[in-house]
Amino acid sequence: MNFLIDHNIRGQAQLLLNAIENEGWLDLVVIHFIMFEEI
Numbered sequence: 001m002n003f004l005i006d007h008n009i010r011g012q013a014q015l016l017l018n019a020i021e022n023e024g025w026l027d028l029v030v031i032h033f034i035m036f037e038e039i
Contacts (some may be wrong), residue, residue, distance in 0.1 A: 001032070003033050004039075007036065007037070017033055
């Protein structure tokens, strides 16, 4: 699953990714956060 992240919510996206990782969801679902700068 890909999520496109704007620079305005970069901090919130990092917090969300940390929470997802701490709960163990990354073992079940592949999640990628892609920044606009990467595109």
